[in-house]
Amino acid sequence: MTDISAASIEARKRIRTDQPHTARIWNYWLGGKDNYEVDQAAGDQIRALHPGIGDYAVADRRFLGRAVRHLAEECGIRQFLDVGTGLPTADNTHEVAQRVAPESRVVYVDNDPIVLAHAEALLTSTPEGRTAYLDLDLRDVDAVLEEAARVLDLSEPVALILLGVVIFVEEDEEAYGVVRRLMDALPPGSHLVLSHTITRADMPDVDAAVAFWNEHGTPRLTQRTPAAVAAFFDGLDLLEPGVVSCNHWRPDDGGAELPAEVAMFGGVGRKS
Template structure:
């Protein structure tokens, strides 16, 4: 387990408490306590524009749990590279994976000082497994893989988790290129789990909420169509049920009731 108290102290100095921030608003919608009044105000305003937007956070979190459970339980994956970690909550990637396979290894990656300041909560592990945290930007593919190789064995399959993070890459070609470069470096048997906010003609209130956020908050968000999101899985075997609303990906009746669809879609693909 890696200890980073000095990094956490430095990270807290970089946190801006006078401007709403996506990670903290997400935390607020999930019922967490790692947020400020400015985040709560922005979150409430966004919910006024789109009352169901708080469901995205829950749906995405449920998708993470089901995807990791599926990958560890049914696909036998024992290594996870989770980029765009977000603030720690219940059932983080390592907790779900290590309940199934205690020897699982997880590397978390995020460049948000808010997340870094709370990263110790992500660095617990079973004695058999290991977790680590990298303070890096998604765009720095080579550095991420070089540093992650200290914990993960890239000769064995890895699950690349990109949940709600590619939305911060505005340029479509750059976004696709980053995903492709990461998957190209992973061996056969690796998987990609990806979720992304969508734009669709029948969900105009989502566009209004994102536009409000991009005017007032940080970092900026980019929406993409479901078809574009499916394109991130080009060259992979897209597993059933494909790219769908996160709350409908291999869900069951025991989970919290959510609308039939939310504007956060996700999928899982296999590198043959």
């Protein structure tokens, strides 16, 4: 496990405040305070190109909450592996899961020094449960599984959460391969929760916003079509309503102010 106190101090030394960063811009769009003027300026420029893009952050975050709550309440999942965690905000995975089942165990994984610097906020837990943080890359599948097994029992069902993180893997073969290897290591009854920015002919402003980001920000993003996002669930039993705009996945009354559809699609699949 990562020595958070020492690692977060070291991580802060590696944070660049002269260049916008996707995690901090996401945090800005969610109304958080862990961002800088450079992130706010870039976020505003991106929003000028695509005024609805800030809604993606809200829709994606609410999708996380609904999916985790469903898995804990309806499917009896008590273990969560959240890879590509992002900056802590309200209703993190462990908070949602442990409200339903206090004994839930959650392992967060991210290799971003910005996230590591704030990781202490992810490590609160109920006395019955446990949370841990791994400073690892999504692509380092063997290390992720080996370290996660110190907290999670990988012979029992696990919810693998990959929200807005596979977009950072440019090559399709590698992206699908990473997700497949992670799911192959988990037992039947495990679930995949995944979201991804899409590209579609009727959403050209999304492409323009992503192109702006890839020119000015870090790390680079890769869009995929809705069909390509759905392909991450090949071999799994997709829960209804399938792979859809995040605000359409089992919506509750909290998303009425969001647009009819956002270009962040997500789904939940079960390994049988």
